[in-house]
Amino acid sequence: MPPPKMPDLSSSMKHKYVKLGYQYLVNNFPTLLLIPILAYTALELFRMGPEEILNHLNSLNFSLLHILGSSFVIMFFLTVYFMSKPRTIYLVDYSCFKPPVTCRVPFATFMEHSRLNLIDTPKSVEFQMRILERSGLGEETCLPPAIHYIPPTPTMDAARSEAELVIFTAMDDLFKKTGLKPKDIDILIVNCSLFSPTPSLSAMIINKYKLRSNIKSLNLSGMGCSASLISVDVARDLLQVHPNSNAVIVSTEIITPNYYQGKERAMLLPNCLFRMGAAAILLSNRRSDRWRAKYKLCHLVRTHKGAEDKSYYCVYQQEDDESHVGINLNKDLMAIAGEALKSNITTIGPLVLPASEQLLFLSSLIGRKIFNAKWKPYIPDFKMAFEHFCIHAGGRAVIDELQKSLQLSAEHVEASRMTLHRFGNTSSSSLWYELSYIEAKGKMKRGDRVWQIAFGSGFKCNSAVWKSNRTIKTPTEGPWSDCIDRYPVFIPEVVKL
Amino acid sequence: MSQLQEEGSGPVHGFLLSTVSSTQPTETGTTHERTGLDLAMKLHYVKAVCIYSAEAARELTVMHVKGPFFPIFNQIPWISGRLSRHDSGRPFIKCNDCGTRFVESQCDLTEEEWLRVSDRSVDESLVYHQPVGPELAYSPLIYIQMTRFKCGGLALGFSWAHIIGDALSVSHFLNLWARALAGEEVYCPKTTDSERGLPNPNPTGKEPGSIKRVDPVGDLWVAPSDSKMTTHSFNVTVKNIKTNFGANGNEFEILSGIIWRCIAQARGGGGSEPVTITIIRSDPNGLKPRAVRNSQMISSVHVDFSVAEAKLEEIVKSIGKATDERSEIDEIGESDDFIVYGAKLTFVDLSEVDFYEAKIKETSPVSVYCNVQGIGDEGAVVVLPAAVEEERVVTVTLPEDEMEKVKWELKKCGLIKTLINGE
Numbered sequence: 001m002p003p004p005k006m007p008d009l010s011s012s013m014k015h016k017y018v019k020l021g022y023q024y025l026v027n028n029f030p031t032l033l034l035i036p037i038l039a040y041t042a043l044e045l046f047r048m049g050p051e052e053i054l055n056h057l058n059s060l061n062f063s064l065l066h067i068l069g070s071s072f073v074i075m076f077f078l079t080v081y082f083m084s085k086p087r088t089i090y091l092v093d094y095s096c097f098k099p100p101v102t103c104r105v106p107f108a109t110f111m112e113h114s115r116l117n118l119i120d121t122p123k124s125v126e127f128q129m130r131i132l133e134r135s136g137l138g139e140e141t142c143l144p145p146a147i148h149y150i151p152p153t154p155t156m157d158a159a160r161s162e163a164e165l166v167i168f169t170a171m172d173d174l175f176k177k178t179g180l181k182p183k184d185i186d187i188l189i190v191n192c193s194l195f196s197p198t199p200s201l202s203a204m205i206i207n208k209y210k211l212r213s214n215i216k217s218l219n220l221s222g223m224g225c226s227a228s229l230i231s232v233d234v235a236r237d238l239l240q241v242h243p244n245s246n247a248v249i250v251s252t253e254i255i256t257p258n259y260y261q262g263k264e265r266a267m268l269l270p271n272c273l274f275r276m277g278a279a280a281i282l283l284s285n286r287r288s289d290r291w292r293a294k295y296k297l298c299h300l301v302r303t304h305k306g307a308e309d310k311s312y313y314c315v316y317q318q319e320d321d322e323s324h325v326g327i328n329l330n331k332d333l334m335a336i337a338g339e340a341l342k343s344n345i346t347t348i349g350p351l352v353l354p355a356s357e358q359l360l361f362l363s364s365l366i367g368r369k370i371f372n373a374k375w376k377p378y379i380p381d382f383k384m385a386f387e388h389f390c391i392h393a394g395g396r397a398v399i400d401e402l403q404k405s406l407q408l409s410a411e412h413v414e415a416s417r418m419t420l421h422r423f424g425n426t427s428s429s430s431l432w433y434e435l436s437y438i439e440a441k442g443k444m445k446r447g448d449r450v451w452q453i454a455f456g457s458g459f460k461c462n463s464a465v466w467k468s469n470r471t472i473k474t475p476t477e478g479p480w481s482d483c484i485d486r487y488p489v490f491i492p493e494v495v496k497l
Numbered sequence: 498m499s500q501l502q503e504e505g506s507g508p509v510h511g512f513l514l515s516t517v518s519s520t521q522p523t524e525t526g527t528t529h530e531r532t533g534l535d536l537a538m539k540l541h542y543v544k545a546v547c548i549y550s551a552e553a554a555r556e557l558t559v560m561h562v563k564g565p566f567f568p569i570f571n572q573i574p575w576i577s578g579r580l581s582r583h584d585s586g587r588p589f590i591k592c593n594d595c596g597t598r599f600v601e602s603q604c605d606l607t608e609e610e611w612l613r614v615s616d617r618s619v620d621e622s623l624v625y626h627q628p629v630g631p632e633l634a635y636s637p638l639i640y641i642q643m644t645r646f647k648c649g650g651l652a653l654g655f656s657w658a659h660i661i662g663d664a665l666s667v668s669h670f671l672n673l674w675a676r677a678l679a680g681e682e683v684y685c686p687k688t689t690d691s692e693r694g695l696p697n698p699n700p701t702g703k704e705p706g707s708i709k710r711v712d713p714v715g716d717l718w719v720a721p722s723d724s725k726m727t728t729h730s731f732n733v734t735v736k737n738i739k740t741n742f743g744a745n746g747n748e749f750e751i752l753s754g755i756i757w758r759c760i761a762q763a764r765g766g767g768g769s770e771p772v773t774i775t776i777i778r779s780d781p782n783g784l785k786p787r788a789v790r791n792s793q794m795i796s797s798v799h800v801d802f803s804v805a806e807a808k809l810e811e812i813v814k815s816i817g818k819a820t821d822e823r824s825e826i827d828e829i830g831e832s833d834d835f836i837v838y839g840a841k842l843t844f845v846d847l848s849e850v851d852f853y854e855a856k857i858k859e860t861s862p863v864s865v866y867c868n869v870q871g872i873g874d875e876g877a878v879v880v881l882p883a884a885v886e887e888e889r890v891v892t893v894t895l896p897e898d899e900m901e902k903v904k905w906e907l908k909k910c911g912l913i914k915t916l917i918n919g920e
Contacts (some may be wrong), residue, residue, distance in 0.1 A: 102519035102560070102567055108579065108595035109516050111634050139522035139594065145560075150514040260824070 023384075026114035026356035035306025057301035087285040090237050090293035091466065092180075092246070096433050097166045097278040099142035099423075100477040106139045107132060107497055111273075114289075121263040131272045133494045136396035136417065140483075141275040141424035144249070146256045159195055159256040160204075164253050166278035167201065168208060172249070174280040177477070182209035184255050187238050187247035191220040191227035191428055193457075194317075205250065216242075224315065225252065225392055228428035229464050232283070233300050239285040246286065252278035253427035261420050262324030270327050273395055277426025277433065293468040295450070299351050303344040303461045306455070314458035334401050340461035341405065341453070345380075348463055352385040352449075382406055387448040389413065390434040392455055393420035402453070418487050423479070433479060437487070440480040444472040508611075509644060513605040518577055518642070519565050519570035527592040529575035531660060533830030534823055535791050536588065537708060540658035540720040540836050541780055542628070542870040545667045546620040546654045547852060553860040554651035562643050562653070565677030566597070570668065572685035573789055576661050576670075578635040584721030587831055588633070588660070594647060597639040600625040601901055608650030612864055617890060618728040620866035624654035627857040628870075631686035632719035651857075656870070658718075658796035664867055665692070665779060666789040668850045675880050705825035706797040707775040709873060710833050711842035720836045720871030728868060729904060731913055735887050741911055745786035746813040748776070749880055752891065754812040756878050759906035760842060761804035763899060771842040771875060773799045774820045795819045795837060839873025839894070847881050848889055868892050 009079050025032070045053065111129055118124050144165075146158035167190075181347035182215075188211065190202040200219035216238060220227055228315030233245040254278055255314065284293065305311035314330040332338075350358060357380040389412045391402050399420065403413045403414070415434040419426075423433050431452045438444055448468040455461055477482060540916040556813045578592040602625075604611065611619070638661050642654040645898045657667050677683045711721050738748045742755055753776070782792045796819035798865070804812060826837075845898050853864040876895040883890045895903060907913045 102564060104518065104520055104522075106518055106522060106596070108593035109518055110597055113516065115635060148515045150516075153513070360760040 004018060012269055023354070023356040026359055027354045029355065054495065063293075080455045087240055087243070088118040088290075089239055089297040090284050090286075090289050090469070091294045091295040091297065092282040092284050092289050093154060093174065093178045093436075094158030094171050094279055094281040094294075094432055095177055096429065096479045097170040097252075097276070098174075099166075099276045101142075103142035103148070103276065104140055104143060105148075105275075106145045111497060113148075113150055117152075117261075118263055123192070124263045124265055124268060124424045127265045128268055128272055128460050129497060130342050131269060134396065134495055135272055136399075136491055137273070137275075137424050138421040138422045138489070138491075140422055143259075144254075144256050144276055147259050149477055152259050152261065153255060154256045154259060156197070156257070159254055160197065162256045162276070163192070163195065163197075163201055163204065163252070163305040164208075165253050166254075166276060167205060167250055167280075167461045170250065170278045170280040171209070171248075172207065172254075174282060180246070180282060181209055184246065185211055185215060185248050186242060186245035187219040187235060188215055188248065188250075189220065190218070190250045190252075191223060191231045192252050192254055193222055193224050193427065194258045195256075196221035199250075201250070224356065224458055224460065225253075225425075225430075226425045226454035226456030226458075226460045226462045228279070228431055229300065229454050229462035230302065232297070232464060233302060233462075234282070235283050236297060239283065242285075244286050246282060246284040246289075249281040249283065250278065251281070251428040252428070253265075258327075260324060260326035262322050262326060264320045264324075264326065264382075266328050266330075267320060267324075267326030269329050273425040274453070275426055277423055277429045279429035279432035281432065287407075293469050294472065296469055297464065298449070298467050299463075299465040301344055301348045301351075301463050303347065305336070305340050305343065305461075309390060311340070311459035314459055334397055336459050337398060337455050337461070338401060338405060340455065340459050344453075344461040344463055348465070349380055352451075352465055353380050353382070354384055357381055357384060375455065379405070379407060382451070383408065383412070385449065386451040387445075388415070388435075388438050388443065388450045390431045390450060390452040391416040392437075392453060393417075393423075393425055394455055395425060396420065398455065414488050417491060418489070421489060422483065422487070422493055428456075436476070437480055437484075439472040439475045440474065440478060440484040441487075442472075442474040444468050446471045507622055508605040509602050509804040510605075511601070512625070513601040513767050515563075515601075516596040517566045517570070517599045518639075519574055520567045521571050523574045523594050523601070524754050525593075527574075528581075529590040529592055530580065531589060532791075533827040535660050535830070537826045537830030537835045538663075538708045538716050538791055538837055539588070540628075540652050540711070540714065540834060540871050541659040542626060543657040543659055543662075543664045543667050544621065544626060544655065544866075544870055545657070545664065545671070545852070545866075546623045546650045546652055546866040547622075547671060548608065548612065548620075548864040549650060549862050550860060551649035551651075553651035553857040554674075557651060557857070559643065561600060561678070562651075564726055565683075566641070567675045569596075569673050569685075570596075572673075572683055574640060576789060577636075580636065580638070580660075581630065581744075581762045584634065586717070590638075590661075591634075598625070598627075598637045598638070600642040601639065602642060602644045604644050604646045606646065607648035607688050608646040608863070610790050611646060615731065617730040617864065617866045618868070618892065620652075620654070620864075621728065621868070623652045626655050626656040626870060628717060628719045629658055629660075630715070630719075633716050634819075650863075653823045659869070663793045664845070664869075665787075665792060665850055667777055667789045667867075668852050668855070670789065671674050671855040672851060675716050675857060678857065685788065689891050703825060705822040705829075706773050706799065707822050707841060707843075708826055708835045708837045711836055712834070714834050717742060720839075720873065722839075722872075722874055724874050724898070726839075726872055726874075726894050727900050728877075728892060728894045729899045730866070730890060730892040731907075732883055732888050732890055733912060737890065737912075742809055744809045744813045745751060745821070746817060746902055748889065749844075749846045750813050750816045751765075751809070752880060752889070753816055753878065754809050755910060755912055756891075756893070756907070757812060757842065758804055758807070758809065758842070758893075759900075759910055759912075760876070760903055763902040770804055772801070772804065773797060773841045775818075775841045775843040776816065776846070777838075777847060794821050795823055795826060797841070819842045820895040822864060825908060826851045836871065838871065838877045839875050842875045843872070843877040845869070845877060845879040847879060850882065853882060854886065866890070866892070868894065 044248045144162040146153050202217040202219040231249045314336050316328045359378045368375045399416045416439040419433045450466045573590045577588045579595050581591045625640045629636040638658040640656040644652040776796045798819045800815050853861040872894045879892040881890040
């Protein structure tokens with residue numbers, strides 16, 4: 001039942017203890033049930049004494065055949081169990097691309113360029129300024145060199161240069177961190193939604209690092225900001241089939257060819273938010289990696305709402321009246337994101353929530369169906385299931401919405417907000433910058449559970465649950481190493497430009 | 498795009514504009530004030546060009562050239578900011594890291610062909626110049642143009658708003674860039690308000706003779722002028738000055754005296770002679786360390802005799818008695834719009850400025866040009882060091898209809914050896 005809000009302090013304290021007691025009881029129910037049974041059995045055994053026990057055993061008349069048969073059956077079932085258990089997927093390590101400081105775009109520079117590029121439409125410039133003021137971005141986000149020109153010069157060469165810069169830098173860093181040799185990569189999955197040249201970006205990586213000819217490579221394009229978790233899902237499935245293998249995932253978004261050059265306001269929004277970024281992740285199913293891996297993959301749930309038209313069209317790439325291609329973001333985006341999240345939670349909830357929360361949610365659901373539909377729906381407390389949250393830094397509105405609907409504290413969404421401030425919306429790689437932030441702050445302890453939630457065009461909501469394998473010591477090497485001491489920063493509601 | 502420098506059909510073309518800023522964000526709300534002296538200079542812009550040989554600069558890419566500016570702007574963030582006005586109307590600089598405009602261009606000629614022209618005023622097309630305004634908040638204070646010659650040589654042109662600093666500052670900025678390019682750490686100590694003050698702040702209350710009030714220009718900082726100005730540049734040797742024009746004084750004073758007399762003769766005698774001139778030169782008691790600021794001494798010289806007929810010694814002696822007017826200018830600089838260069842016939846001494854110390858791969862530039870934009874109708878003469886130590890480059894900017902007469906006078910007195918029409 002929904003906990004009523006009581007202003008009275010002493011009764012709210014009482015209520016807290018009742019809730020804690022209830023949770024302890026339900027979550028440890030099997031243990032609590034087992035203790036009396038064991039106690040009774042132990043007492044019985046002591047009462048009987050060793051001679052009586054032996055008499056009991058002899059009377060059971062076990063022949064050699066019986067024993068062998070039973071052992072064989074037990075062994076058979078044990079083998080079947082272990083064979084059918086899915087392989088554990090370990091995240092050995094990952095690295096995030098840190099953009100060169102010469103690519104920095106201060107607010108004033110962005111607005112001046114916007115004014116010069118859109119000289120005939122001051123209303124569009126004003127719109128961009130209002131978006132930027134409220135975006136939650138900081139003054140250190142970066143755009144690729146081609147976009148620094150007035151007007152931008154998005155040639156295919158420039159796009160390839162950006163891809164090479166972000167991907168190769170991240171991969172070099174990954175090789176250094178993990179000691180991985182390029183020739184040892186068994187599976188390579190690259191996801192980049194809006195830039196898909198031929199040969200593919202995965203072929204570009206294979207060419208640069210001279211990877212093996214029997215590598216299993218995959219290039220996912222067009223799958224939006226949630227594609228990183230889709231890549232992890234595909235890698236997980238492949239690693240079930242291929243024993244003793246590793247997989248490298250590269251998540252990025254190439255900005256150069258996708259900077260909208262027109263003046264439609266709904267399509268100018270991504271220009272204000274999307275910034276350069278990339279991440280390279282090493283997954284493995286090898287037992288030898290178990291000791292050095294940072295995380296273990298517990299669950300991965302993908303939800304696709306594309307069957308509904310309004311979800312399908314809410315993030316739509318199209319041409320404007322002047323044939324400029326851009327991405328149209330629908331006004332209902334937040335509502336659709338909320339619904340997609342609800343669907344995802346319905347699946348992931350039973351997998352991760354403790355029994356106490358599930359029971360409460362179930363009784364609330366039954367109560368609303370049977371007794372009174374007006375009862376407030378019980379929102380399960382996900383803070384009991386996870387220590388850390390990585391919400392895709394799609395924009396300030398996304399983070400605000402999720403903080404509200406999951407009832408998270410400011411500290412829980414700090415990683416997301418600070419990633420948005422320092423790096424902007426780096427699309428599919430943002431989850432990894434956020435995870436890196438948590439590690440850099442020294443908050444990642446062994447056994448901590450992390451929930452990564454990503455949204456993307458389609459409309460998709462994908463989430464992954466990782467369990468920390470070891471405590472990560474600070475200082476960490478990563479994109480936050482030179483600035484983590486400045487964070488968290490206070491981000492005003494509206495920045496005065 | 499409005500107010501753009503016209504590309505024209507000249508040999509320099511292919512303009513690609515981008516922006517260069519700092520790497521570290523400046524705290525929001527930081528501002529930088531300007532003194533009355535700075536504000537008096539606001540309608541002028543320093544234009545400087547350094548040309549480097551192909552051997553030194555061939556391998557430099559655009560990113561190599563852009564890169565060193567970033568750490569400099571970290572040290573001096575206010576020069577990459579934008580102008581704004583207080584409620585009183587007084588301009589100040591908002592340190593918002595907006596950056597400076599960087600222009601890439603190509604030249605169809607080789608460096609040798611370009612440098613063959615003896616009148617170096619052709620270098621003016623290697624400077625991308627835009628005035629400040631009409632919107633102060635969106636006007637970069639510095640424009641940097643990088644021109645690649647057909648042979649691989651490189652020219653770096655600067656258009657520098659005089660409100661932030663003088664020609665010495667431009668040279669300082671360029672030297673910092675060259676040092677950063679060579680991999681050195683760049684460090685610029687911050688100047689405090691007291692250091693930015695004037696050495697002898699005792700204004701006499703007199704109206705300074707070296708500046709002229711102009712009609713209000715609002716937010717478009719272009720010096721109004723009645724005549725179309727033209728520039729002519731030529732080289733002189735120090736030996737020639739010292740031996741053929743005997744007079745006591747350093748070569749700048751002698752040179753100024755000669756040219757003053759020639760201009761006086763060209764303008765005809767009587768009332769149209771310039772009897773007051775402005776001398777702008779480095780302050781020998783200048784504040785250390787080097788910084789970006791308006792540190793030049795602006796002094797005025799007034800004579801009672803006819804310059805056209807006077808002896809050179811007399812003229813040079815008067816020049817030596819120039820009176821520093823900076824305090825007077827500082828007093829009134831905020832109140833109105835002024836021009837300084839060309840308010841009276843102006844002589845600018847840049848002969849000691851270290852442009853040639855800005856080396857790429859330990860090679861000095863092969864040519865340096867420097868002039869001022871927005872020179873008033875009385876004209877200005879800028880004396881620069883040349884690539885060769887014994888020479889000086891003299892750049893004369895005068896109204897178009899006067900230039901030929903003055904050139905003829907200069908040849909008559911022996912300063913210019915040959916006069917080739919059209920050069």
